[in-house]
Amino acid sequence: MKSLGKFGKFGGMFVPEILYTALEELEEAFIKFKDDENFNKEFQYYLKNFAGRETPLYFAKNLSKKLGFKLYLKREDLVHGGSHKLNNTIGQALLAKKMGKKHFITETAAGQQGVATVMAGNAFGLKTKVFMGLKDTKRQTLNAERIKLLGGEVIPVTRGHQVLKDAVDEALVEWIVNNETSHYVIGSAVGPHPYPTIVRHFQSIIGKEIKSQIMESEGKLPNKIIACGSGGSNALGAFYEFIDDEEVELIFVEGGGKNAVDEKHAAAFFKGSPGVFQGAMTYMLQDEFGMDSKTESRATGLNYPARGPELSYLKDKGRMKTEYATDEEVLVAFQIMSKEEGILPAFETSHAIAYLLKLEGKLDKDEIVVLNFSGRGDKDVQSAINLLDIKV
Amino acid sequence: MNKLDNFFGKNRFMAHVYYGDPDKEFSHRLIKQMIDSGIDILELGIPFSDPQVDGETFQKACIRALAGKTTPIDVLKSIGKIRKYNENIPIVITTYYNVILQYGIEKFVNELKQRNVQGIIVPDIVLEEAGDLIKSCEENEVYFIFIITPYTNEERMKKILSIAKGFVYLMRTSNVTGAEVVDNLTKQKIEQIKSIKNIPVMTGFGISDTKISKKMIGYGSDGVIIGSAIAKIYEKYIKDDKITDEEKCLNEVSDFIISIRDVL
Numbered sequence: 201m202k203s204l205g206k207f208g209k210f211g212g213m214f215v216p217e218i219l220y221t222a223l224e225e226l227e228e229a230f231i232k233f234k235d236d237e238n239f240n241k242e243f244q245y246y247l248k249n250f251a252g253r254e255t256p257l258y259f260a261k262n263l264s265k266k267l268g269f270k271l272y273l274k275r276e277d278l279v280h281g282g283s284h285k286l287n288n289t290i291g292q293a294l295l296a297k298k299m300g301k302k303h304f305i306t307e308t309a310a311g312q313q314g315v316a317t318v319m320a321g322n323a324f325g326l327k328t329k330v331f332m333g334l335k336d337t338k339r340q341t342l343n344a345e346r347i348k349l350l351g352g353e354v355i356p357v358t359r360g361h362q363v364l365k366d367a368v369d370e371a372l373v374e375w376i377v378n379n380e381t382s383h384y385v386i387g388s389a390v391g392p393h394p395y396p397t398i399v400r401h402f403q404s405i406i407g408k409e410i411k412s413q414i415m416e417s418e419g420k421l422p423n424k425i426i427a428c429g430s431g432g433s434n435a436l437g438a439f440y441e442f443i444d445d446e447e448v449e450l451i452f453v454e455g456g457g458k459n460a461v462d463e464k465h466a467a468a469f470f471k472g473s474p475g476v477f478q479g480a481m482t483y484m485l486q487d488e489f490g491m492d493s494k495t496e497s498r499a500t501g502l503n504y505p506a507r508g509p510e511l512s513y514l515k516d517k518g519r520m521k522t523e524y525a526t527d528e529e530v531l532v533a534f535q536i537m538s539k540e541e542g543i544l545p546a547f548e549t550s551h552a553i554a555y556l557l558k559l560e561g562k563l564d565k566d567e568i569v570v571l572n573f574s575g576r577g578d579k580d581v582q583s584a585i586n587l588l589d590i591k592v
Numbered sequence: 593m594n595k596l597d598n599f600f601g602k603n604r605f606m607a608h609v610y611y612g613d614p615d616k617e618f619s620h621r622l623i624k625q626m627i628d629s630g631i632d633i634l635e636l637g638i639p640f641s642d643p644q645v646d647g648e649t650f651q652k653a654c655i656r657a658l659a660g661k662t663t664p665i666d667v668l669k670s671i672g673k674i675r676k677y678n679e680n681i682p683i684v685i686t687t688y689y690n691v692i693l694q695y696g697i698e699k700f701v702n703e704l705k706q707r708n709v710q711g712i713i714v715p716d717i718v719l720e721e722a723g724d725l726i727k728s729c730e731e732n733e734v735y736f737i738f739i740i741t742p743y744t745n746e747e748r749m750k751k752i753l754s755i756a757k758g759f760v761y762l763m764r765t766s767n768v769t770g771a772e773v774v775d776n777l778t779k780q781k782i783e784q785i786k787s788i789k790n791i792p793v794m795t796g797f798g799i800s801d802t803k804i805s806k807k808m809i810g811y812g813s814d815g816v817i818i819g820s821a822i823a824k825i826y827e828k829y830i831k832d833d834k835i836t837d838e839e840k841c842l843n844e845v846s847d848f849i850i851s852i853r854d855v856l
Contacts, residue, residue, distance in 0.1 A: 204720055212721055214689055216645045218763060220718050221743040359651050360642075369644050376645070379743075476690040476716075478642070489664050490694035491641035 201227055205393025207513035213392040214476045219372075222379040227394040229299050234401060239294060246290045247405065250323055251280045253287075255406075257413035257570070262540045269563040271556070272422070273543070273573045274410050276434060283546065283575030284406060284434045285316035285387055291402030293320040296383035303382040304328040305374050307367035309336050310501035310548065311343020312575055313387030318352035326383075328352040331371040334362040336500050343579050361494060364504050368478055388431025389508035392479030396509050403437025410570055411441050418568055424449040427572040428525075428551035430466065430501065432508035434574035439520065449521060452511060453551045455497030456524035466495035468507045469515055469522040477506040483515070498527035498583075499547035501575075525554035531587055533557055534577065544577030594733055595682040595710045596758040599632075600792040600814050603856040606633035607849070608686065608796075608819030611670055612662025613639065613653040614833045620673060622826065625842045627678050629849040633794075634674070635713065635817065638667045638687040645715050649820040649827065656833060664691050671707040684711035684737060689725075698728050705732040711758050713737045719752060726755070737761050740785065742777040750788055759792035760785060761817065764799060764808070779811040786812060800824075806855045818852065 201224050205211045213223060233239040247253040255278050260271045276284035289306075296304065304321040306328065308314030314330040321328035330347050334356040337344045347354050360366035368391075375384040386395040389403075407425075414422055425448060427435035435452050442448045457465030465471070472485040477492055484506040485493040497503040507515075514520035525533070533553035537545045545553055549572075556571055563569070577584070584590075607626050611619050623634060639657035643650060664687070671683060685704060692700045692714070704712060712734055714725070722736065729736040735758035740749060742763070753760070762785070764778050782793050795808045796817025805816045825848055829841040 201720065213718060214716055214721055215718060216715055217718055217739045218645075218741040218743060220748070221741075221745065359648065360655075365642065369642065372644060373647075476693055478644070479716075486690070486694070488694065490688075490690035491658065 201393070202231060203393065205397055207510045208516065210474070210481050210512040211393060211396060211509035212481050213479065214481065215392045215479050216376070218376050219392070222375065223392060223394065225299065226295070229295050230394055230398050233295060233298055239298070243291055243294055246323065247287065251286045251290060252278060253405065254409045255279060257410060257417070259417070260541050263537070266540065267557070267560045268565055269559070269567045269569055272414065272568065272570045273541070274406060274438065274570055276406060276572060276574050277543065277545070277549070277576035281312070281316045281319050282578060283312040283316065284403060284437060285312045286319060287405055287437065288387060288399050288402040288433060289316045289320035289385055292383065292385045292398065293324040293326060296326060297324055299383065301381060301383040302326065303378065304385055305331070305371050305378070305382050306385040306387060307331040307364065307371040308343070308387070309333065309364035309367070309503060310499070310546070311336070311340040311347065311579060312501065312546070314347045314352065314354070315343055315350070317385050317387065318347050318350040321352070322350060329355060329374065331355050331357050331367040331374070333357050333364060333367045336363055336367070339500050339583070340579055342582070365478065365492070388433045389436050389510055390431035390478065390480065390506065396480065399433050400436045400440055400510060403433050404440040406434065406437035406572065407439060407441030410438060414568065414570065420568070421445055421448050422568040422570045423563070424451055425570045425572065426451045426453065426552045426556055428453045428502065428548050428574060429511070430454060430504040430507065432511040434572055436508065436510055438570070438572040439514070443514070443519065450514070450519065451521045451523060451555065453523045453525055453555045454507070455495070455499055455502035455551060456526040457496040458527055460524050460526065464496040465524070466497040466503050466505065467524040468505060470524050474512065480509045482509040483507045483512045498530055499551060501546070501548040502551065523555045525551040529554040531584070534580070534584060538577070543573070544581065545573065546575035546577050547580045547583070549574045594735055594758065595680070596735055599682060600759065603809055604632040604794065604815030605630065605853055605856055606635050606684070606794055606796070606815060606817045607631040607822060608635035608637055608817065609822065610637040610639050610650060610653040610657055611667045612657035612660055613823070614656045614830050614835060615660050616662065616666060616670065618835050618838070619670070621838070621842065622845065623674055624677055625846055626822070626849055627681055629846040630853040631849060632815070633682045633684060635684045635686055635819070636667065636671070638664050638685065638691055640688040640691060643688065647820055649823045652827065653823050656830070659833065664695060668703055668707060671709060675708055682710040683708070684713055685709055686713040686715065689714050689717045692725065697724050701725070701728040701732045701734055704734045709734060711735040711737045713739070713761060715739070739763055740781065742774070742781060746784065749784065753785065753789040753791065756789070756791055759794050759814065762793050762795045762813070764795050764797045775807065778808070782812045802851050802855045805852050809856060815856065816852070822848065
């Protein structure tokens with residue numbers, strides 16, 4: 201390996217020896233191609249023509265009026281497939297092709313990562329296997345079915361608590377067994393090196409676009425950027441370009457579950473501590489013996505006990521503020537965004553919105569806030585209908 | 593002097609159990625039975641909440657042990673009790689890394705030394721991240737047991753073997769390309785290790801019967817590591833998280849161990 205992928209004390213490569221060779225091969229390919237002109241040309245081509253980039257930076261005038269400051273939404277929900285996830289899966293599909301791989305393996309919770317992986321896999325002729333916790337296949341049926349319709353294979357995971365972290369383990373085992381022909385597409389900025397760096401690299405297009413778009417419309421940088429997350433693929437994607445712009449406040453919102461004060465939540469920054477989980481040293485929810493805690497969140501995609509290692513680094517460095525939103529706040533935010541702006545947000549994205557709403561009346565009217573609108577809410581419509589008991 | 597030094601003149605049998613599955617009392621009777629039936633090294637596993645590289649059988653074992661509130665401290669304490677009925681058998685502790693990290697690396701390894709443990713296996717760490725742990729192991733004369741896999745290339749193998757002590761754990765398979773290819777790879781790896789360093793090779797992973805065990809010995813392995821095959825025997829007797837018909841269960845475990853012992 202050229203590096204161990206450390207972000208301060210976080211990150212690294214805590215994996216079984218059997219994965220070393222595969223990770224080394226991946227790092228080598230990534231280093232070789234990330235600045236390669238032809239590779240990037242092809243990447244840009246697919247981002248534009250397949251994913252539909254660039255995505256708009258939309259001035260949300262109704263909410264701006266209500267909240268008392270200028271709100272812009274970075275419309276990642278408009279990326280093909282309905283979330284930012286495709287940015288990374290296209291990049292990794294290109295890498296996989298260069299490495300001569302024939303198959304894609306991935307895991308998914310909300311299903312967005314699964315959908316985005318199958319889409320990119322299909323575009324590049326890679327067969328895709330998607331590991332999904334059995335419980336998640338039931339909570340996110342629409343996406344599980346979409347994956348199947350697209351020709352992907354959904355493998356319901358019955359180990360552990362049948363959620364995201366269990367799907368990650370199963371996907372890893374599959375990769376161990378088939379790593380010569382398969383590429384494991386991690387969709388979030390988690391896991392062992394080089395994954396957190398690769399995912400952030402391919403997602404950093406979000407922040408680059410935000411910067412040029414806001415400079416064009418406002419002629420200055422935003423005061424705040426808000427993003428939801430757990431591993432941090434959309435948050436780091438939006439933040440990375442601004443890390444050296446100290447005047448831009450970066451705010452990360454995690455899953456507060458029913459109530460982050462008691463045990464039922466996924467707020468690893470609020471209640472967790474550094475530990476080694478699924479390949480990296482990072483903030484995680486754990487007990488005194490290092491056993492990861494069971495998590496809960498209304499947003500399936502945030503229901504994970506650890507944060508990405510680079511996020512952990514940014515938090516400890518004081519560069520990124522961390523917040524959480526509760527399930528109830530999220531449901532309210534979902535409705536307000538839908539009604540005010542006519543855009544249905546994913547429950548994950550609704551976490552960022554829930555925090556945004558707390559800023560009402562607290563900022564100057566000329567202050568600019570960018571919210572990374574990471575995904576659309578279609579997948580959560582049925583849950584929202586049930587929760588709100590909506591009848592026609 | 594570590595009990596694992598000069599231990600390998602004959603072929604050895606290391607057996608892995610997750611302590612506390614389904615309860616602590618049964619674990620002790622199981623371990624005693626296994627030792628009495630002829631295992632040579634006890635691999636004692638600390639149940640973990642995210643046993644990434646374990647198959648289904650051991651995942652379930654961990655869930656049961658954790659449901660019964662078995663903690664890493666219980667596992668450390670159990671060693672004293674095991675030592676009461678057997679002072680001589682080498683004991684190797686297997687644990688995922690975060691358990692050691694949260695306990696404190698030095699404190700953990702030092703406790704192993706105090707409790708007369710000979711080695712440690714950490715399934716989710718690579719050499720590059722294990723610096724502090726290896727240093728503590730050296731200071732405490734507890735051997736850090738390295739894992740070598742079918743994918744470990746020669747350069748990396750040399751690096752690992754230059755500091756390996758006790759024995760190396762050769763991961764037998766990755767199931768990729770059919771049994772024959774796996775066997776050839778295993779054979780090759782054993783020869784390759786032996787050509788680099790004169791160190792015992794214990795082969796494990798997916799070894800479930802006498803036939804495979806015999807084959808591994810034929811390839812030049814200095815022994816076999818068997819784990820989930822044993823858990824598969826006793827889990828049949830688990831009902832409502834308790835072992836039923838314990839005598840029959842332990843006899844069956846015994847018969848299995850003797851059958852493996854016979855072909856080594």
